[in-house]
Amino acid sequence: MSRVVALLALLWLAAFPAFADETCERRTELPPTVNFRVDNDLFGGQDQGYSNGVQLTLVSPNLADYTQDPCLPRLARLVNRYLGAIQPSGFEQQNMVVTFAHAIFTPTDFSRSDLIEDDRPYVGGFLVGLGYNARNGDQLQTTQLRLGMIGPSARGEEVQNGVHRIIGADRFKGWDNQLHDEPVFMLQHERMRRFGGSEGVWGWDAISHYGGAVGTLATFANVGGEVRFGLRLPDDFGSTPLRPAGENTAPRSQTRRGGAWRWHGFLTADARWVLRDITLDGNTWRDSHSVDKEPFVAYVGFGFALMKGSWKFALARYQGTREFETQKEPPVFGSFTISRAL
Structure with a gap:
């Protein structure tokens, strides 16, 4: 399964240069974007829980539609013919997002090779996501479908050992107790609204969000918000990667590609009512290690x-x-994101 997912990732990456097709008239106005993000709990002074995550995101320009627009590669248009039920319509602006993500979860004690019953399971996961954003003015709705695999086929042990070998960290010895292989899915929907903003040099804004997800990967409802202040704020829906439309993946009503420096600080919060989390509840169809999760969790950043x-x-x-x-x-972790508009 992991080889199939990896092959799909290579096909998408190979198709991505089609975004530069000269027939895509919106390219110069609102170009496609590539985001690369790394999460790691070492940034927060820990080495446990959500230990490491890597995500590559391909963001389309604004689109006329999801099946005919030349701003999308042919492979994307073909896939979109079968996903019409989750694609928005009737909005001023819309775009598509494709993600490839790998995540690792580990218990606290790296030295134990036995099953640590009162700590979280070892989990590695590889996911492919297809997201659809739609905007009317200062309101946005986003839907994302994630498919992938958790378990040994996701190669969590090999990835973590390789990273720890590079940085000189200790190897976790309990990977023989990780969750079993299982294909997973999650359908997530979220709605956002932007308040404030300014066309001047200095500005602030606030972005509220609420939504939820259902699937074998996770099922939850969430609500939260983000506040930003800075120099030449972007006209988007937030800078935090905790949300599916974060990292500038949402359509913009304008863009600033000049040479002027732009910066801003942000504060963000998200609260969740969690019905299922496979990284804590264990495998869906087989007996496996699990812990008693807290039904209500929150993050601030x-x-x-x-x-x-x-x-x-x-x-x-x-x-x-x-x-x-x-x-x-x-849990504490840090995140670093680098993005480039093409």
């Missing part, structure tokens, strides 16, 4: 984003409430 020309760099730090009853410390 702060960060800084710097932009110049076609480039954007963002650094953030997040802290959450305890995710399961026997968790020794609240």
